[in-house]
Amino acid sequence: MTTSESTPPPETGSTPPPATGAAPQGKARSLTWERRRTSVARFWRQYRSHRAGLYGLGALLLIAAIALAAPLLVGSDVQNVTGAPGKALESPSSRFPLGTDQYGRSLFGLLLYGARISLSVGLMAAALSVAIGTLIGILAGHFGGWFATVVMRITDWFLVMPALVLAIVLATVLSQSVWTVVLAIGVTSWPTTARLVRAQTLAVESRPYIERAQALGGGHGHIMARHVLPNVMPLVLAQTTLLISSAILTEATLAFLGLGDPNVVSWGGMLQEARETGAVSSGHWWYLAPPGLAIAVVALAFTLCGRAVESVLNPKLGTSR
Amino acid sequence: MDTQGTTTGTTPHSPPPHPARPRAARRLLATGAAVFALLATAATPLSPAAAAAPQQPAVQAKAKAAPRTLTIAVAQSVDSLSPFLATKLVSTSIHRLVYEYLTNYDVKDAHTIPALATEWKSSPDKLTWTYKIRDNSKWSDGKQATAEDAAWTFNKMMTDEGAASANGSFTANFKKVTAPDPTTLVVELKKPQATMTALDVPIVPKHVWEKVGDFSKFNNDKDFPIVGNGPYVITDYKPDQYVKLKANKNFWRGAPKFDELTMKYYKDGDAAVAALRRGEVGFVQGLTPAQAASLKSEKNIKVNDAPGRRFFALATNPGAKDKTGKKFGDGNPALLDPAVRKALFQSVDRKAIVDKVFQGHAVEGQGYIPPRFAEYHWKPSAQQQIAYDPAAAAKTLDDAGYKKNADGKRLGKDGKPLDFRILCHATDPNDKAVGKYLTEWWGELGIGLKVECLDSVSDRWLAGEYDLAFDGYSVNPDPDYVLSIHTCAALPATPDASGQTDNFICDKQFDGLYDRQIVEYDKARRTDLVKQMQSRLYDTGYMNVMVYPNALEAYRTDQIKSIKTMPEAGGNIWGQDGYWSWWSAEPAASGDTPDQDSGTSPAVWIIIGIAVLMILVIAFVVTRRRSSTAEDRE
Numbered sequence: 038m039t040t041s042e043s044t045p046p047p048e049t050g051s052t053p054p055p056a057t058g059a060a061p062q063g064k065a066r067s068l069t070w071e072r073r074r075t076s077v078a079r080f081w082r083q084y085r086s087h088r089a090g091l092y093g094l095g096a097l098l099l100i101a102a103i104a105l106a107a108p109l110l111v112g113s114d115v116q117n118v119t120g121a122p123g124k125a126l127e128s129p130s131s132r133f134p135l136g137t138d139q140y141g142r143s144l145f146g147l148l149l150y151g152a153r154i155s156l157s158v159g160l161m162a163a164a165l166s167v168a169i170g171t172l173i174g175i176l177a178g179h180f181g182g183w184f185a186t187v188v189m190r191i192t193d194w195f196l197v198m199p200a201l202v203l204a205i206v207l208a209t210v211l212s213q214s215v216w217t218v219v220l221a222i223g224v225t226s227w228p229t230t231a232r233l234v235r236a237q238t239l240a241v242e243s244r245p246y247i248e249r250a251q252a253l254g255g256g257h258g259h260i261m262a263r264h265v266l267p268n269v270m271p272l273v274l275a276q277t278t279l280l281i282s283s284a285i286l287t288e289a290t291l292a293f294l295g296l297g298d299p300n301v302v303s304w305g306g307m308l309q310e311a312r313e314t315g316a317v318s319s320g321h322w323w324y325l326a327p328p329g330l331a332i333a334v335v336a337l338a339f340t341l342c343g344r345a346v347e348s349v350l351n352p353k354l355g356t357s358r
Numbered sequence: 359m360d361t362q363g364t365t366t367g368t369t370p371h372s373p374p375p376h377p378a379r380p381r382a383a384r385r386l387l388a389t390g391a392a393v394f395a396l397l398a399t400a401a402t403p404l405s406p407a408a409a410a411a412p413q414q415p416a417v418q419a420k421a422k423a424a425p426r427t428l429t430i431a432v433a434q435s436v437d438s439l440s441p442f443l444a445t446k447l448v449s450t451s452i453h454r455l456v457y458e459y460l461t462n463y464d465v466k467d468a469h470t471i472p473a474l475a476t477e478w479k480s481s482p483d484k485l486t487w488t489y490k491i492r493d494n495s496k497w498s499d500g501k502q503a504t505a506e507d508a509a510w511t512f513n514k515m516m517t518d519e520g521a522a523s524a525n526g527s528f529t530a531n532f533k534k535v536t537a538p539d540p541t542t543l544v545v546e547l548k549k550p551q552a553t554m555t556a557l558d559v560p561i562v563p564k565h566v567w568e569k570v571g572d573f574s575k576f577n578n579d580k581d582f583p584i585v586g587n588g589p590y591v592i593t594d595y596k597p598d599q600y601v602k603l604k605a606n607k608n609f610w611r612g613a614p615k616f617d618e619l620t621m622k623y624y625k626d627g628d629a630a631v632a633a634l635r636r637g638e639v640g641f642v643q644g645l646t647p648a649q650a651a652s653l654k655s656e657k658n659i660k661v662n663d664a665p666g667r668r669f670f671a672l673a674t675n676p677g678a679k680d681k682t683g684k685k686f687g688d689g690n691p692a693l694l695d696p697a698v699r700k701a702l703f704q705s706v707d708r709k710a711i712v713d714k715v716f717q718g719h720a721v722e723g724q725g726y727i728p729p730r731f732a733e734y735h736w737k738p739s740a741q742q743q744i745a746y747d748p749a750a751a752a753k754t755l756d757d758a759g760y761k762k763n764a765d766g767k768r769l770g771k772d773g774k775p776l777d778f779r780i781l782c783h784a785t786d787p788n789d790k791a792v793g794k795y796l797t798e799w800w801g802e803l804g805i806g807l808k809v810e811c812l813d814s815v816s817d818r819w820l821a822g823e824y825d826l827a828f829d830g831y832s833v834n835p836d837p838d839y840v841l842s843i844h845t846c847a848a849l850p851a852t853p854d855a856s857g858q859t860d861n862f863i864c865d866k867q868f869d870g871l872y873d874r875q876i877v878e879y880d881k882a883r884r885t886d887l888v889k890q891m892q893s894r895l896y897d898t899g900y901m902n903v904m905v906y907p908n909a910l911e912a913y914r915t916d917q918i919k920s921i922k923t924m925p926e927a928g929g930n931i932w933g934q935d936g937y938w939s940w941w942s943a944e945p946a947a948s949g950d951t952p953d954q955d956s957g958t959s960p961a962v963w964i965i966i967g968i969a970v971l972m973i974l975v976i977a978f979v980v981t982r983r984r985s986s987t988a989e990d991r992e
Contacts, residue, residue, distance in 0.1 A: 118794045119710070125717050126648055139648065139791070140714060213811070286976075295784055299809060300797065313787040315645070317965070318631035319652035326968045333975045 077204030083349040090345020096338040104152035115146035116302050126314070129323050133247040136323040138307075139314045147302050154303035155335060158218055159285035165223030166284070167277045170230025175269065177231070178238025179261050189235070192208050204287060208296035215298050222287045230276050234269050243266045271350035282336035289332045304328040425617035426945045428917065430641040430932075431630035432621045435598055440578040441560035442514075442521040447832060447933050448621070449557075452601060454937045455619075456586035457560035460508065460543075462491060465938040466926045468731075468835040470555040474503065474587075475543070484550040484879060485533075489543040494610045498583060498591045505537035510564040512545070520574030525559045527842055527858065550877035554885055556836035563587075589614045589941040598623050615944045620700045631912075634659065640917035643932035645785070645910040647717035658916040663719055664909045664923060664930040665730045669789070671723070671903040672706070673829040673861040674699055678822025686853035687822020687862075690778055692770045696899050702826075703902040704751035705799045712905055713731065715791045719910055721785035723903035726892045727837055730906070730925075734837050736889040738896050751803055760804075768804035777806035781818055781827040784811040789828045792904070796903045820856050829901065830860060835935050837888055840878065844895060845869050861900060868894045909933070919946040 084090055101111070114120070121141035122132075129136045135144040173192065177185040195203075207221040241247065242265065250260055291297055292305025299306070307328040311317070316324040361654035434448040441453045462473035495503040512535040514521045515528075522529065534546040545554070566585045570576045579582060582594040583604065587664045589611070590603035601621040607613045622639060624630035631649050633639045635656065645653070645661070654661050671894040673690030692698050708722045721729060725736035738744075760768045760776065767775040778795065782789035800807050818824055833840050842848060846864035850857035868891060875887035895901060909930035913921065922942035923929035 065537075117798060118714070118791075119713075119798045125714065139717075140794070209437075295811070299790055299793070299811060312628065313646070313790075315627055315631065315649035316650075318628040318635075319648040320962055320965070321648065322965045322968065325965060328970065329972050333972045337975055337978075 051337050073115040082179065082343055082347055087345035087348065090343045093338040093341025093345065096334065097342060100152055100335060100338070101156065103149055103158050107146075107149045107153060111143065111146035111149055115143060115150055115208060118142065118192070126316070126319075126321055126324070128321075136321070138310065138324060142329065144307075144324060147307060148304075148331060150302045150329070151304040151307055151328060152335075154215065154301050155285055155288060155305075155332065158222075158288045158303070159281045159335075159339075161219045162222035162226070162284040162288065163277050163280040166226040166280055167230050167273055169223065170227035170276075171234050171266075171269065172233025173227070175238050175261050175265055176261050178235040178266065179242065184296060185235075189232075192228045192231045195225070196230050196232070196344070198225070200225040201287065201290065204291060205294065205296060208291055213296070213298050215301060218288055218291055218297055221291065222284050226280060226284065230280070232271070233272060233276060237269045237272050241265050275343060275347035275350055278339060278346050282339035285332065285336050285339070289328075304332050366512060382505055415433045426615075427620060428619040428638045428641070428940075428943060428945070429620045429622050431624045431632070431633060431643075432601075433623070433625060433627070433644060436595070436601065438577045438579075439584070439592065440573070440576055440596060441524070441562060442573050443523050443577070445524050451601075451933055452592070452621075453560045454588070454934075455590040455603060455940060456584065456588040456592055457562060458495060458503070458587050460557050461555050463556075463835050463924075463935045465922050465924050465934075465936065465942075468925065469587060473564060476509065478555060480554065480879070484877075485547045487545045487547070487554050489545070491541045491543055492610065493541055495587050496608050496610075497566075497585050497587050498606055498608075499563075499566075499585050501563065501565060503542070503561070503563070503587045504540035504542040507564045508543050508561045509535045510568070511559065511561050514567070514573070515559070518573050520572060523574065527788050527839060528553065528557050528559055529670050532952060550879060552876050552878055553836055553838045556834070556838070558834065558836075558839075565845055589937050590619055598625075598685050599708065609941075611941070614919045614941045616940070619940055631643035634912060634914065637914060637917070639985060641911065641913040643909065643911040647719055647910070650719070650910045650912065653912045658914055659912055660915050661910070661912045662923065662931055664911075664928055665721065666907050666909045666930065667728060667730060667832045667834075667933065667935075668830050668907055669726065669833065669903045670720075670905050670907050671829045671901050672703070673827045673901050674702075674899075675822060675824055675826070676862055676864075676898075676900045678853075678862040679864070680853050680855070681846070681849045681857075683849050687824075690776075690825040691821060692776055693778070693825055695758065695771075697754050698760070698776070699801060699899045700744060701751040701754040701758075701897065702800065702805070704746065704754060705748050706796070706902065706904060707746045707799065708904050709746070711792055711795065715788055715795070716905060716907060719908040720905040721908070723905045724887075726895055726901075726903060727833055727840070727888075728906040731833060731835060731837070733885055734888050736892040738893070742893070742897060743900065744899075748799070748802060755803065757860060762804050764897070766804055767806065775806065776804070776824040777808065777847050779808045779810050781815050781824040782809050782811040783815055783828065784813045786828070788907070792828070820850075821853075829862070831860070832933065841872055841875070841888065841891055844901075863895075863898065863900050865894065868898070919944040958981065 079148065116141040121137075121144065123137035123141040125137065125141050127133055127137040127141075133143045133145060135148060138144055154189050173188055177188045177192075201227045202219040207224070208217055210218040211220070242260075247264055248258060250264060255263075288297070288303065289305030289308070292303045293309045293312075295309055297303055297306050297309075305328075308325065311321070311324040313330075314321075314324070365946045392542045432448055434446055436444070436449050436452070437446045438444045438449060439452065441457060444450055444453060452459050458474040460473060460475040461470045461478075463469070464471045472492070474491060474495060476492045478487060478489045480487050489505070489508070491503075491505040491508060493502070512529055512532060515526060516522070516532050516535070525577055525743050531548050531551050532545060534550050538544060538807050547554075567693070579595050582593050582595070586592070587606070589606055591606050592601065593604045594600070594602040600623060603619040603621075605614045605617050605619075622633075622638075624633060624642075627644065627646065627649065630639065630642045631645070631653065634642045634653070650661050650663065662868075674693045675687065677685060677689055677691075678687035679696055712718065712720045724738060727734045727736065729735045745845065755768060763769050763775070765775075770776050777802075780793060782793050784790075790809065790811060793807075793811075797807045797809065812818065819827060831840050831843075843858050843860040844863040844865075846848050846866075846869050848857050848859040849862065849864055852860065871887055871891045871894060875884050875891065878884040878887060909932065911931050912930070920943070921931060922938045923931055924934040924936065924938050
């Protein structure tokens, strides 16, 4: 710390007014912020060049806004079966843009509400999965030896296990709730992240500055947290964005199979209820199609964003695409 | 290349030709050959078609002679084809078709009519019953069905625990069963039994079944055809795929009109309905209201909406215990307070359930026995009725000392909020739908509800690990069985054993009435006792019948010309008390040809289109990811 204070910055693009007493420290902090700001700006500039990524981002922002504003848009009592406004299975009308379900609830309202569960479960499950994968990947990459062998064989085992079957088993054994679904998806989808992060960790740790850090007395924790993690972070970020879409698809699948929480409205759950009501054979397409399309659109949007982020952050992928 | 080789080979003496000409000629030739080949191949299918044309009538005649098969869609799995073990509706319905019972129920009004027994009488002391067995019923292997077969069947159930699993309650009171001659069956009883003309026990052929070792394991599904004497004979069975039956031409009441009956498994209701639309099956049962509504407008399909045999009730755990009084399970103790149960039932809007969940295809619940059995049906009087009244429900709880806390939750006597669980069948959409309403109604009351939907509820149920449960039974024309499952005698012997009990109810007053009705041979007085029992059951408040669901079924009129419902006026087809529907079903004369226009509605095409679109989008996403994510490049 003392060294960094004494050495003056070689060049400062825009010097902020050092009004505070701890001028040098504030200067260092503002420098860091400056660096971050420029890197964010650079990231955005590169991201902007991916048109598909922009479409995906736009769709996502729109859907997220709808999900957040759902109670304001359609009222918070849209899920209530008692006092549902319509008759059972009405076809689309001006009052109910997507018709009604078997309880007489507005399917349009349920579709908007369903976005909340699908998005939040998708995000949480992907975060959990990536967290597990990153931890295991960094540990295995850093320590190596028999530890890595054991951990990576476990990873391989999870990798070859059909993830959906494993998730179904977990969701069946545990009690029916949203958290069960998050857990079931999270603990079954981490192996690819773990393999990816381990490879990156090995690459980072072979660089000379890691050796230097070790020579200066950096412990395992310091190297993993201060040097490896920041370097695998871009990869992890891209991986998260990509995982969300598959997590959303898995959530819909589990809900469709009747393994979700029956008391919350989700897109997969809507599909399941449509099937149980006999909407398929009765030709009530307005019950089936909207949740299915919504799942496809959200999954597509996350994939587009994820690919754009990936190609910006991962220099190996280049910018040709 | 090759062309050049041949050219030089075939015309060695000719001057070297212009390179283009032979090639063009060759091309012309080849084209000609191709055209010829094309014509030839085009002509070939023509000729058989032309030849087939005069054969058409012959083919049709042949089709007429071919067996007339009726395929019906079923969803429930067969638990066992052994009549000593089977309890599920699909299995007992099959047994109705393949074995004769001593008596049967009339198709019009379900009064007892002769079947294997032609007449019967009881001795003055009511303890000896003598049945006259008909002499014109033959087993499908040619042997005569006699009183000896009936006596052997009953004796087996009396002496072998394994043979008494399904219908043991009928023979528990039997002292001795003998067959003095082939047409006489004598049953001696320990005490009078009112169900002697309603013994729903399939009589099996002694000469086949005496070879069976362990009756608790034998499922009667190995040697086809299975020997029987009903209107049909089982010829083949694959679990969860099909049951095939063949008409018994020698059936004493007359051979059925269809030659073959196939029960085909459709685990998905929508798939069964699609098969009905396409004519792959002739009959579907268990329709949802939406499916029934959409099938109504279809031509050649008749939808049958009949009063059901079932009740659909809420059961509360009365504190599960075994015969010795040992308690087990984890039912919420708050439900032992009659006030809590009353408040719960007071906030159930039966009319809303009929209108919303069943969309009118049900009747509001009152007493225990459905109104279809008019003589035994009972209604609560005005003062004992627990009518829908949320305000009164709140008052009931307030008066009983269950106050609301700051969050609006009712607190139990132990100071903890009242939270109940309800056991629901994951396979039954009605359970889930009613569960949603209950959650909201009871939520208003300040009581929390967790709907626990399981594929198989029996483990938790038998262990007494539930607070509330969705309960339902099919009721027989004789109400003895559905009443017996609420007596103390039906409780399990030990906590691990499974008794006949439905809901662990054990009430001395109810048992007293039960013992009186079972020995009462006078119909009017027995009916009165049965109504008193229902009244008592209602007052104990452990069970509350919400609705009597209708039977929703549909059949193709171009396959089935006529079919008898039971009761004949406005009754149901599937799961009758007897074999009337499939025995009486008449094939439609001209409808043998399957419907050619599959009649796919535009909506179905839209769904298919959207499905294809979705698959494409997902496939696109997946392939794009596959091809270009970092993990593959690493």
